[in-house]
Amino acid sequence: MHINLSGKTALITASTGGIGFAIAKGLALAGAEIIINGRSDSSVEKALARLREAAPQAKLSGIAADLGNAQGADALIAALPTVDILVNNAGIYGLADFFEADDDCWDDYWQTNVMSGVRLSRALVPAMVKRGWGRVVFISSESARNVPADMVHYGVSKTAQLSLSRGLAKRVAGSGVTVNSVLPGPTLSDGLADMLEEERARSGKTLEAVAAEFVMSHRPTSLIQRAATVDEVANMVVYVCSTQASATSGAALRVDGGVVDDIL
Template sequence: MKIDLSGKRALVTASTGGIGLAIAKGLAEAGAEVVINGRSQQSVDDTLTRLAGELPGAVLSGIAADLGSAQGSDALVGSAGAIDILVNNAGIYGLQDFFDTDDALWDQYWHTNVMSGVRLSRALLPAMVEKGWGRVVFISSESGRNIPADMIHYGVSKTAQLALSRGLAKRVAGSGVTVNSVLPGPTLSDGLAAMLQEEVQRSGQSLEAVAADFVMAHRPTSVIQRAASTEEVANMVVYICSLQASATTGAAVRVDGGVVDDIV
């Protein structure tokens, strides 16, 4: 299978690092023009420089916008232009006991993790439907199905993304536009690497080995028994965005290493 996204224009939110950066790179490698997004102009510029060096000839641009507010989403839409592929990757996470999680934190997670995708999809989907082709992908999480007791607020926001993507797929049914969610499990992103760095230094083990121990301690149902790489998650997203994935819509596609213990 050769995935060719030449002539398609993709917007990947929160794509200056981690899973978002890997997705942006994967889409660019497949021939898509890619719009990078980050919260600061410096992070966007640094990412564009990095990708230009790694992918000579790729067509790249960038927009700085904080998607935790309606104003940030409006600014991104106003500058993005026509988009064929929207990857709603922007999100925040963090440990917090339910009884210590106040309304302000719930609102922050809701606006960043859920409403950013609502706002961008509402703005960009109609043009895709009019053209008769488009892809929208929400980067959810296995935590949307396997709600973590130590960050319920995060899990709820990720469950909401699953409902949103399924509803949007039905709303644009028959249009040639697909809407799906991808559910990563424990992934060796920049955030996880930073969190584990102290243990790497203390133990003398590799980052991958420490991450595997972390996965088995906190997600013992993992079948692969390690953290996934950001590239492994990106590979699934690139496929979901491809022409070949035209019969996959309204789906919640897992890249969780088998953490969610069911057969569906």
């Protein structure tokens, strides 16, 4: 299968590192014009430099905007050209006991993980419908279905993304625009690598080995028994954004390594 996204413009939010950057790279290598987004000008410029090395033929640009509030989303929307592919990757995560997570904590997660996608989709999808083609992808998590006891606030926000994605897919049914969610499981992104660095240094093991031990300790139902790579997650997103995936809409597509223990 050869995926060709030439002539398409893709916005990937929070794409200066981790899964977001891997998605941007994958879409760039498939021929799409890429718009990088991050919170600061410096992080965006560094990401663009890295992406130019990985995809030297790609047309690239970047916009700094914090999507944790309406003002940041409005600033990003105002600076955008026509967008054919929207990947709602912006998100935050962290441990917090349910009884200690206050309203401000819940609101931070809701604004970033849910409302950023609402605001961008509301602004960009109508033009996709008018053109008769578009792709919207929400980067959710296996925590949407396997809500962690130590991150209830995070799990709820990720479950909300599944409802948002499915509902929006119904709203644009028959238009040529598809809307899907992708659910990564434990992934060896920058954040996980930083969290495991102390154990890696102490044990002398490779980062991959330490990550595999972490997965089997915290997500023992994993069938691949290791952390996924960011590129493995990005591969699913690139496919969902392709013309070949035109019959896939309203779906929650798992790249969780089999962590969620069911057959659906």
